[in-house]
Amino acid sequence: MGAFELMGGEFEQVVYNHDPASGLRAIIAVHSTALGPALGGTRFYPYASEEDALADVLRLARGMSYKAAAAGLDLGGGKAVIIGDPKRVKSETLLRAYGRFVESLGGRYVTAEDVGTYTWDMDVVARETRFVAGLSEANGGAGDPSVMTALGVLKGMQAVAEELWKRHQLDGLHVVVQGVGKVGYHLCRMLHEAGARLTVADVDVDQVARAVNEFGADTAEPGKVHAIGCDIFAPCALGSAVNDDTLPELSCAAIAGSANNVLARPEHGYALRELGILYAPDYVVNSGGLIQVADELQGYSADRARAKVEGIFGMLRTIFHRAGQEGIPTSEAADRAAEERMREISRLRLVRVLPGLAR
Numbered sequence: 607m608g609a610f611e612l613m614g615g616e617f618e619q620v621v622y623n624h625d626p627a628s629g630l631r632a633i634i635a636v637h638s639t640a641l642g643p644a645l646g647g648t649r650f651y652p653y654a655s656e657e658d659a660l661a662d663v664l665r666l667a668r669g670m671s672y673k674a675a676a677a678g679l680d681l682g683g684g685k686a687v688i689i690g691d692p693k694r695v696k697s698e699t700l701l702r703a704y705g706r707f708v709e710s711l712g713g714r715y716v717t718a719e720d721v722g723t724y725t726w727d728m729d730v731v732a733r734e735t736r737f738v739a740g741l742s743e744a745n746g747g748a749g750d751p752s753v754m755t756a757l758g759v760l761k762g763m764q765a766v767a768e769e770l771w772k773r774h775q776l777d778g779l780h781v782v783v784q785g786v787g788k789v790g791y792h793l794c795r796m797l798h799e800a801g802a803r804l805t806v807a808d809v810d811v812d813q814v815a816r817a818v819n820e821f822g823a824d825t826a827e828p829g830k831v832h833a834i835g836c837d838i839f840a841p842c843a844l845g846s847a848v849n850d851d852t853l854p855e856l857s858c859a860a861i862a863g864s865a866n867n868v869l870a871r872p873e874h875g876y877a878l879r880e881l882g883i884l885y886a887p888d889y890v891v892n893s894g895g896l897i898q899v900a901d902e903l904q905g906y907s908a909d910r911a912r913a914k915v916e917g918i919f920g921m922l923r924t925i926f927h928r929a930g931q932e933g934i935p936t937s938e939a940a941d942r943a944a945e946e947r948m949r950e951i952s953r954l955r956l957v958r959v960l961p962g963l964a965r
Contacts, residue, residue: 617664618644621711625703631689632704633659635667636715637682640952643713644684645739645900646670647720648704648731650692663687665845669866670896673889675944676921677914679900680951684715692722698730705734713737718751718899721844725750739902748906751895756792758894758918759864760800762886763838765922766860770884777801780836782826782858785843786813789864789895793842794821807831808843838862841888846870853877862886875937879929887940890921 619636636644646667653659663685671683688704690696708717708731718740719728725742732738732745741747763781767773781797782805783790794804794817804823807830808814817823826834832841832852839858841847845867848856853874861868861883868888869875878885894915901911929939 617667619711619714620660620664621707623704623707623710625700625707628697628700628703629690629695630700630703630707631656632686632707633663633689634684634686634707634711634715635663636684636711637664637667638671638948639682639714640671640948641675641682642680643716643737644670644682645674645679645716645718645896645903646683646685647718647740648686648688648723648727649720650688650690650696650722650727652691653687653689656689659687659689665867669889671948672941672944673893673896674900675947676887676890676940677893677897677900677918678947679897681716681900685720686715686717688722696722696727701727701730702734705731705738708737709735711737716903739899741902746906748898748902748908748911750788751898752788753792754898754911754915755789755864755892755895756796757912758897758915759789759793759840759842759862759891760796761916761919762862762891762922763797763840763860765919765926766838766862766884766886768923769926770859775800779803779838780805781838781840782831782834782836783807783817783823783840783842784828784831784847784863785841785865786810786817787842789892790840790842791817793840793864794823798822805831805834805836833857841865841868848874848878853881856881856883858883860884860886862891863888864892866892869937872937875935878937879935884926885936886922887925887937889944890925890940891918893918 621634623632667685674681716737728740729745743749780803786808798821806817806823807826807828833855835857838860840863842864849870897914898911925939929936
């Protein structure tokens with residue numbers, strides 16, 4: 607399938623860049639600027655093919671539009687991918703070439719960190735472009751957004767607990783965390799402090815060992831962790847944790863994690879509803895990092911950002927209520943709310959910028 611077929615008329619812009627001198631091969635996808643400039647991280651990953659990279663950047667960019675809309679931000683959605691193994695090919699030269707690529711879009715896309723990139727990488731990118739956030743504190747940024755992302759997931763789990771068990775506390779609940787990297791580790795720490803029982807899985811055995819040593823977590827095989835009986839299953843690795851193969855094996859009461867695109871296909875949201883599994887939509891529950899990064903764009907305030915992240919609890923409670931009232935999956939309820947905001951604010955922006963069309 608070609609790029610135009612994959613875009614499906616839904617995306618505003620997809621741009622490829624190749625810098626032979628540095629080895630940079632990157633794609634930036636701008637899904638929507640209806641609410642403002644498209645903000646989204648840069649994923650540095652050794653994709654098996656260019657087609658896989660394109661499919662991933664499109665999927666992630668679309669999710670960022672919905673995430674920003676659901677979080678109440680005046681930002682659109684975009685994403686970037688750099689093709690390659692960051693442990694082998696990442697360099698100052700490559701990152702600066704990437705910064706020039708971002709700059710060439712003139713502010714339609716603002717980048718930040720994601721899988722395979724870090725705050726110090728964004729500091730390098732910022733030497734070539736104004737359109738970057740997620741910088742280190744030493745360079746005027748807020749630092750690593752992983753903690754805020756984890757906090758948002760924790761607040762989402764508290765909303766789940768209120769919905770299912772009429773309790774706010776997480777103590778005594780069994781939470782299975784799939785992926786204990788940047789965000790998963792901080793989430794495990796917070797859950798441990800909250801008194802939850804933990805089971806963890808990761809392809810990185812060192813990450814697993816750290817969670818066992820520091821939090822007393824039980825362990826599971828990465829390919830089987832989704833089938834463990836638990837209260838909350840938390841996918842915190844790559845996407846599509848809920849797919850045709852894993853769906854019939856799920857044995858949890860709820861799903862709430864930091865991974866993007868947890869559902870392999872939209873119909874899986876309906877399947878979860880039929881199974882009686884409460885799903886906290888991924889782009890709502892994992893929006894804490896985006897909220898922190900977005901706050902940098904107006905001069906970072908830790909208190910303001912934290913207050914917005916804590917508001918994820920209320921966002922989810924509203925989505926759960928709407929899903930119940932309308933008899934639809936929580937995933938569909940979240941989509942409808944995000945789409946309504948993008949549509950209405952886009953209309954207001956059009957009227958304000960082009961008043962002659964409002965007659």
